[in-house]
Amino acid sequence: xxxxxxxxxxxxxxxxxxxxxxxxxxxxxxxxxxxxxxxxxxxxxxxxxxxxxxxxxxxxxxxxxxxxxxxxxxxxxxxxxxxxxxxxxxxxxxxxxxxxxxxxxxxxxxxxxxxxxxxxxxxxxxxxxxxxxxxxxxxxxxxxxxxxxxxxxxxxxxxxxxxxxx
Numbered sequence: 001x002x003x004x005x006x007x008x009x010x011x012x013x014x015x016x017x018x019x020x021x022x023x024x025x026x027x028x029x030x031x032x033x034x035x036x037x038x039x040x041x042x043x044x045x046x047x048x049x050x051x052x053x054x055x056x057x058x059x060x061x062x063x064x065x066x067x068x069x070x071x072x073x074x075x076x077x078x079x080x081x082x083x084x085x086x087x088x089x090x091x092x093x094x095x096x097x098x099x100x101x102x103x104x105x106x107x108x109x110x111x112x113x114x115x116x117x118x119x120x121x122x123x124x125x126x127x128x129x130x131x132x133x134x135x136x137x138x139x140x141x142x143x144x145x146x147x148x149x150x151x152x153x154x155x156x157x158x159x160x161x162x163x164x165x166x
Contacts (some may be wrong), residue, residue, distance in 0.1 A: 009043035016144035034121035047104040064102045065163035071095035076141040083125040087117035
C-alpha cells in the first residue's frame, strides 16, 4: 500500500457519537488530547485500500449501502492495543461481519486479522496509563446503531463519500 491510503469507516447514530465524544471531552479536560485524527466521527474501520482504487471503491460503497440495512451493535467492553490505543469493543454480530466481508473480501483471510473497535484515544504509554481509569470510570455498555459508511483518504484526511445504510 502506498503512503496515502483509503479507508471505509462505519459510523453510528447521533446518541452513540455524543456518548463517545463525551468520554473524549472528559479525557481532554485533563489536558490529554491524543494523537487520533481530529474531527472524525467515532467509527469502526471496515477496510483499507490503495488510492488508485478510489472510483472502484466509491461504486462498491454505494452498492453495498443500498442493499444493507442499518443494524444494532452493543459496545460492552474497553480494550487496549499495546499501551498506545484505548478503544470500545463491540459484541461482534452477524450484521457487522457481513458488512466487513462485503468490503474486505480480498483481505478477509490475511494474517493481520481484524479487530472491530471504536478508538477513543491514541497516545503515548504514559498518557494512556493516566487515561485508563478515566475511561473505565465513565464507560457504560451502549447499544449503538451502525447507520452510515464513509470513504476517506489519509493522510492528510480527505472526505470522499458517505452513504446511509437502509
